[in-house]
Amino acid sequence: MSARYAPDPSTTVERIVPLLERAGLAREEVLRVGGEGGLSFRSGVPEDIVEALLEGGHAPSAPGADAAADPMEARHRQVVDRILFLRATRLRAFADGGRRAYSLAEIATGAGTSAQWLDKMIKTGKAPNLDHAAGIAGFFGENIEFLVAPPAEALDRVLQQIHKDLLEKTVERQDEYLQRLRQGDTASYLSSELGVAGYAARALADVPEDTAQPIIALIESVARRSREERAREAKADSDGPTRTV
Template sequence: MSEFPAPLRETLSRIAEQDLALDAEGLSRRTGISVQHIQTLLDGGELTDEDVDTRIRERLQFLCRQRLAESGRTYRDREAVAALTKDIASAIGVSSVWARQLVSGEKTPSMKHGHELTRYFGVPDGFLTETPAAALNRTLQSHLQNESGAGGSPADPLAELKSRFGLVGISRRGEPLSRDEAARFAGLIAEVLEQNMEADS
């Protein structure tokens, strides 16, 4: 068992002081950690230490599922998985065979490729390797910052979208978006995600 980390304890204390509501399922979608483990950490419990390679492979598969879900696809859609695999291979400079093994969870990426994968998926450095407690603490810190800035400058439409649907990241190419463009872009994504949620219900 790993000792309950002080940074997470302090963050949870700040959240309790501000009486902020937490959604274990939403936190799970943003961290790649199971709802059960999220709840254990929120309750002050400890988790059994896990193998780092296993953690990396599971987090990578989580990111792949998230990326497929953005277009209403799943791992069962071979064409979509093949397209994602090809895109990843091109993005991080590996063969299609190696990328396929990464996507399927058969192989663990090197440190270099792990960094390139976090850039590709638009998630923070260390997302693939950080412990569940560290991942939860990072996400809760972001939650606190969003809440403390609620009365300040206009909210980021893409940040609101990620918070609303529990997205880890939103990856796009091209020039930076203006606030109006970001709002329209977020609206289109929200519409697609809402339709997918209705279809699944």
């Protein structure tokens, strides 16, 4: 990550929520903290720290942590903790439906090291070099950032990906509606209830709500006046010219 990057998970959540509402998705499911596939699972950050960061707080210190501890030692401990987290959560699946943790020998083979070395790393809390760390992360289908990113950055990376995926889905839906409209599928267009304001809402999906809403309201007002004017014209045409006696 760039040195200028200041991760703020709570702000990223604020950008995600409007997209969830427009997509009809439940926040408690997409932004679920615990369980397989949840924010903790995907970021490697413990659930209590995830919850604190989502509320705009800071990552609390680990129980018993010494504030004066060597920063390098703390980073080593984090990498080892994340490796243990991967081993505990990324389980090996078997044909009979059972699952179990990978053995140190299996991980070592996949990472290009030895089981004895891995065992020593876990006991001493000293992180592996970058090559071995990347190998271990890759064995579990992750990249090295999963192991080394600080809690706020690790969580924000996951949230940014969720935001990106939702935004892409919004654009895909918009393109689909536009394609139907170009093909003359008027019924589909009308049944979608998208309308001009709907297109505006999707176009402004990544704009902060306090900025987007006045623009959408203005477009809705103009569209409503246009519909009313067309309705009056249609009524006048159907009534025909006024006859005088």
